[in-house]
Amino acid sequence: MKRYDLHINGQSVKPSTNIWFETQNPFTGETWAHIPRCSAQDVDLAVQAAHLAFTQGAWAEMTASQRGLLMHRLGEVIARRAEQLAQTEVRDNGKLYSEMLGQLNYVPQWYYYYGGLADKVQGATLPLDKKGYFAYTRHEPMGVVAVITPWNSPLLLLAWKIAPALAAGCTVVVKPSEFTSASTLEFASLFEESGFPPGVFNVVTGFGNEVGSALVEHPLVSKVTFTGSDATGRVINQQAGAQLKHTSLELGGKSPNIIFADADLDQAVNGAVSGIFAATGQTCIAGSRLLVQDTVYDEVVARLLALAKTAKMGNPMDAQTQVGPITTPAQYQKVKDYIEVAKGEGALLLLGGKPADDDACGNGWFIEPTIFGEVRNSMRIAQEEVFGPVLSIIRFEDEEDALSIANDIRFGLAAGVWTSDMARAIRMSENLKTGTVWVNTYRAISYMAPFGGYKDSGLGRENGIGAIGEYLQTKSVWINS
Ligand code: NAD
Secondary structure: OEEOOEEEOOEEEOOOOOOEEEEEOOOOOOEEEEEEOOOHHHHHHHHHHHHHHHHOOHHHHOOHHHHHHHHHHHHHHHHHOHHHHHHHHHHHHOOOHHHHHHHHHHOHHHHHHHHHHHHHOOOOEOOOOOOOEEEEEEEEEOOEEEEEOOOOOHHHHHHHHHHHHHHHOOEEEEEOOOOOOHHHHHHHHHHHHOOOOOOOEEEOOOOHHHHHHHHHHOOOEEEEEEEOOHHHHHHHHHHHHHOOOEEEEEOOOOOEEEEOOOOOHHHHHHHHHHHHHHHHHOOOOOOOEEEEEHHHHHHHHHHHHHHHHOOOEOOOOOOOOOEOOOOOHHHHHHHHHHHHHHHHHOOEEEEOOOEOOOHHHOOOOOEOOEEEEOOOOOOHHHHOOOOOOEEEEEEEOOHHHHHHHHHOOOEEOEEEEEOOOHHHHHHHHHHOOOOEEEEOOOOOOOOOOOEOOEEOOEEOOEOOHHHHHHHEEEEEEEEEO
């Protein structure tokens, strides 16, 4: 049985509590590793190390170009270790190996991109409205960043945060989810291998209300960047706000995926199926509300059912598997509960709706791909984030109706529009209140494209050139000339 240690100040460290907790493989249900249960004392040690590395020594004295070079090396080391890291993630969160390997092969791009940006952060001279002064701006790193991540894509979502933070010159203390900490702990050793000075990247593990909140509240943390549920995001925002810390929040979603009658229906149905069932629906961008124009409703439903029925469930390491298990027992129960809620509300169960009884699924936490038809947007199944393989189909009449249903929700992370009318696509893209709009595609992500939420889906943006600004302070300097 594997037992992990913490990573603080460039070293493997045992938790001060001397307590480890179990982590399970969602496919077998078996415990496969032990994760350190930290206390506030370990958090303090990690934050002190990060603060020291930020204020003095090799990292603090490094030029931005040198930082960029180290990040480039880190990207290369990740590329070499992609298979090992992907296997760990599969064991810990149950996602498909093919998907995780694809993700891990793409992750180095974040370090190359932001490494390249490190020495392009520039201030400006200011054309003042006052005579006798020379003024300019400079951008300075915020300091120690607390990085709190969820269980669904630990290393990808980590890259979205730490690549711009490191490029800005910050140091970080990461708290991964208690359900999937292993890959982040393994990832930590790559920093020293790439030549990073100790203290730049630290990992503490344990539970949110113990370790996460101790990290958010630590007085030497200047910035908190969080990805997770909106409920936790609110708690963190209050804690960080009480100390006036900078905060970025990437929260949940309930994204509308909208099929107009003039769409290429083959393409749209494929996009609808992968939009909800990829990663077993456990993605913030899941297209969990499928809005279908009523003139093609029956045809779309028929095609959707035909395609979704063929989805092969089973061992996530198997290349043939298309839908893996749910990551945690609590999430498994939550998805089952939502299926009952939907039935109780009068939604029409068209597919699935129960745990898988397929032999290929062994003792894993599997739920069949589930589709509800005739859903009304006011139902809980249409308004609340299930975070599982459950699709709600809602009818609409025309563009105005589609827009009104799509925006009638407290979330605003992403939306899909399927149409052959580009003028309509542009109108919809302008009027949808979401941070991302995909037209005739779904789930496309890049380090170059800003990502984040409107409304309850979050604060701030990750990815793209602007994301580095989330980790920088701007200073104006006035010189009496
Ligand atoms: P969660 O909110 O339960 O936990 C996320 C992290 O916060 C974990 O590391 C947890 O230990 C920590 N945490 C919990 N309570 C805390 C506290 N009081 N103080 C500090 N830290 C605390 O979320 P989850 O279940 O791990 O992830 C699923 C959620 O994440 C979904 O809502 C999903 O939509 C969202 N998500 C959003 C994005 C995005 O980019 N917008 C991406 C992936 C997932």
